[in-house]
Structure formats: structure tokens, C-alpha cells
Amino acid sequence: MTSNSNPRFDELRWVIEIRRTLDEELEEDSEVPVNIYNVPKTLMAAKPDCYVPQEVALGPYHHWQPELYEMERYKLAAAKRTQKHLQRVKFESLVDQLNKHEPRIRACYHKFLQFNGDTLAWMMAIDASFLLEFLQVYSIKAGWLLTRVSSRMSHLVDYAGTKSAHNAILRDMVMVENQIPLFVLRKVLEFQFPTLDQADDMLRSMLAGFGEDLCPFRMKEDLTQVHVEEQAHLLDFLYHIIVPRSKEPSEIIEVENEDESKEGKEGSFGDSSYVQQLFQIIWNLLSTSNQGPISLLKRLLSSDPVKVILKLPWKIIFNLPGFSILKRPVEYIFFSQKKEESNPENGNSNSNSNIIKPPLIEEIAIPSVSKLYKSGVRFLPANGSISSITFDAKMATLYLPTVSLDVNTEVTLRNLVAYEASNASGPLVMTRYTELMNGIIDTEEDAKILRERGIILNRLKSDEEVANLWNGMSKSIRLTKVPFLDKVIEDVNNYHTGIWKVKAGKFMKRYVIGSWQLLTFVATVLIFLLMTLQAFCSVYNCPRMFRVTTDL
Incomplete structure (x- = not known):
């Protein structure tokens, strides 16, 4: 039975690990900053395959994933080959040395590791052996392989025998959650070379070849001069050869999640309520005056024919070919301002207008x-x-x-x-x-x-x-x-907007195409008046009222 099948055993082990962790003291917390993180959920949800290892688990985050068990035998094979080249010590001695650095290893990971010290040390030793053996191909490619290990690379392991398998492992090696602290790699190499300087030379040559092969940009720097002791892990090394280290603090702005627009789902001009609002707006405008023509129009709006017009199926009418073009302009002219006033999030007030929200990446x-x-x-x-x-x-x-x-x-x-x-x-x-x-x-x-x-x-x-x-x-x-x-x-935008072609296009859009809204509004009012007159005449017999002769 494994410990996973005994919850009580897991609880006791967890308590033991917590107590031991609290009793241990690091020299300075600042010397071992967290540098191996979980991928933020918003990024993971976008494309999980780019953040979850598909072939090999390196480190503790994905160690127990069943779909990655197949690579364990290749890891053990790499550990056996590493054992043959240790400097007069057994592989277990390397594990014991890593066990002494357990607090430092744990401090590198953002997530709490529910492994005891021995499990973590063995995991690091085996995974580091696999990773170093894989990285040696880059040292050969760059021509910097030390004579001491040249004979070892006659073993072309089958897991990297094809280009597709090689690329799959490469992609896993640069994933945020699939990192091993670089000092662990240095420690394993130190057991294989007489001095730490030689171990650093070997690691530096591997990193240089790895960086040149995987970096998407052309690098001018001599990567063989990199200070390996300053790198946290492989991804950190790759990041800092692309983006040099900056001592200036970052000015970070959090992006807020915004609700999707509900335009078109509610508040359509096709609803009869909006037609009633239109007449209400006109009525409010006319109610401020009691002049003769205005009084006549007020009586007209309160007449029975107008009430009939309000009950018409406007949603169907405005979807007809001749009327659909009039829907948006009228809705925009009469109701856009009201919507803005009723929505406090639009920043109508002076206090809100000064709040500048950071744009989403799509914007x-x-x-x-x-x-x-x-x-x-x-x-x-x-x-x-x-x-x-x-x-x-x-x-x-x-x-x-x-x-x-x-x-x-x-x-x-x-x-x-x-x-x-x-x-x-x-x-x-x-x-x-x-x-x-x-x-x-x-x-x-x-x-x-x-x-x-x-x-x-x-x-x-x-x-x-x-x-x-x-x-x-x-x-x-x-x-x-x-x-x-x-x-x-900013400079690109200023240049582009200053081009006369762009200026001419904006002029056309603002003053020519933009005036179409006014024209459609005038047409809407004319059609509305004609429809009202037609309804009025059908009830009150306009020809007789105005003494118009209809005979030809």
C-alpha cells in the first residue's frame, strides 16, 4: 500500500514536514527568492498544452502525472550513466548532498511541496542527471565539450533520437512549472569534475548552445561569458539573455475583467417601448410652448391615430428593407445620451473621467x-x-x-x-x-x-x-x-495619423459619412410626419377639411 491510500498517514507526514520546515533556518530569506511558479490561471486557460509538459516531468510540480511515467525509465538510465562518472563516490552520496540543501530547494518553489526530504533529494538528483545528459548535445554542437566527457556522448539515447521527440522535450524544458534550480545542476556536475570551475565551464557551454538554439532572436552577446551563478533555472537564463536585467522598479497596472457588451440584446429601437419613448421626448419638447402650431401638434400627438401608431409592430417594420437603415440613427440620436446618463460606469462625471483604465491587450x-x-x-x-x-x-x-x-x-x-x-x-x-x-x-x-x-x-x-x-x-x-x-x-501612431491620406479618410468619415446620420434623421422625421398625416387624413377626411379638390 502506498501513502496515497492512507489519508491519516499523509496528514501525519504533512505535520512532520511543517514542523521540520519551521525548525530549519536559512541564512537569509532574500538569498533564495521564489523563482519557480505556477502558471497564472488566465494564461493556463488560454492554451494549456503550452504550459503543461507533454513528455517529461522535471521537478516536483508534475512528477506524479501518470501520462508522463513512460519517461521515468529514461531518467533512471541517465542516472545510471551519471553514476559511472561520479568522482569516486556513489550516486547516493550525491543524493545526501542535495538533501542537505533541501530548505534552499524548497524555497525556490512557489507551491508548497508535499514531499519528504529524501523523496525531494532523489527526485532532484535523477531529474538533473536526465537534464544534463540531454543538454550535452548543445555543448557538442557549439564545439566546447570538455575532453573528459567526450566519450560519453557516443550514447545517443533513443528518447531524443528523432527531431520531433527532441523538440517535444525542448518545449517541456522551457515550461514555467517544469524547472529545476540551476544550482542543483551545478552540484551534480561538481560531483563529476575535479573543481567547481570546470563544472561551471561545462554548464556554461551547455547553456550557451541551448540559448542559441532556442532563443527566437539573434543574440550579439557571447553566451559563453554568462554568469551561471546568477541564473535561477533554464527559463530564467533564456529570459535574461533576451531581456537584460533591470534595476528599475516595475510600474505594473492590474487588468480588470470587464463584462461583455450587451449591445443588441436589450434596448432595441424595434421595441414598442422605445417608440413610446420617442413620442414622449417629442411631447416633452412641445410641452414647453403653447403657441398656435405647437398647440396643434400637441393635440395631434394625443389623438387616437397616434395611439394606433404606437401599437404598430415596429420591431417588424424596422426590419423591413426600407426601414432597417433608419433604426440605428434614430436609436442613436434619441437614446444614446439617455443610456450614458443612466450608466454611471461610462464616466459622465468629472471624477470618473479622470480615471484611465489600462487597455486590454486586444485594444x-x-x-x-x-x-x-x-x-x-x-x-x-x-x-x-x-x-x-x-x-x-x-x-x-x-x-x-x-x-x-x-x-x-x-x-x-x-x-x-x-x-x-x-x-x-x-x-x-x-x-x-x-x-x-x-x-x-x-x-x-x-x-x-x-x-x-x-x-x-x-x-x-x-x-x-x-x-x-x-x-x-x-x-x-x-x-x-x-x-x-x-x-x-506613440511615434508610429503620430506618423500614421499625420499622413494626408489618413487625414483625408478621417475628414470623409467625420464630415461626409458622419453627416449621413443627420440626413437619415431628417428622412425619419419626414416619414414619420407623412405617416402621421396619412393616419390623420384617413380619420378626419383631409380633402374636405382643407377644401382640396381630388377630381382630375
């Missing part, structure tokens, strides 16, 4: 690539990563970093954004970059233009897949101000 206001291209904006690849994004207004040129898109890119980008949002140790640069790309790429035509300019290196099947990739990344839990990217967005 980032920037023209698409095709619109910018038609207005004369050029697109050129920038030398560098995200920090190299600029807009030259004089040359009308937008510089964007070259991004390589393949089967691993979406998972990599999504987990970088999730890690950034969870960590929140600086400005959310990756989030803002994905918002920018989401804003300027709407269709495959936009993706095609960027591909032809060398900004997108498309290793997917089509430009449509590229557009779907960026448009699919539309979920964010918070927004932040990133000054250099916000400045680019």
Missing part, C-alpha cells in the same frame, strides 16, 4: 503592417533583441528585431511571458513586445510583408500560421509601462 491602438506599409512606412530588421526596436520618423522606418518562428517558438514565448508576469521583478518587456506584434499583425498579408523584409524567419508551414501565432497570444494578466516600446507605439 492596443496601432495600425497593422499592411496599413502602415500603404501609408509609406518601411520595415527593416534591427541588430539585436527587443531593446533594439525603434521608429525613425524622418525616414519613416520601423526597426524590428529578427524573430525566428518554428514549432518551439510559441511555447517558448508564452512561457517567457508567463514567467515574466509571475516574477514581476521588472518591466514586462516580453509582454509588451507580444502586444506590439499582436497589434501590427492581423492577417497573413501582414506576416508576409515582415517575412519579405527579413524580420520574420518563417519555419512554419505558412504565413497564416504566423498570423495565428501572434493573434493567439492575446491573454495577459497585467500590463506595464515600458517607456521605449510605448514611445515607439
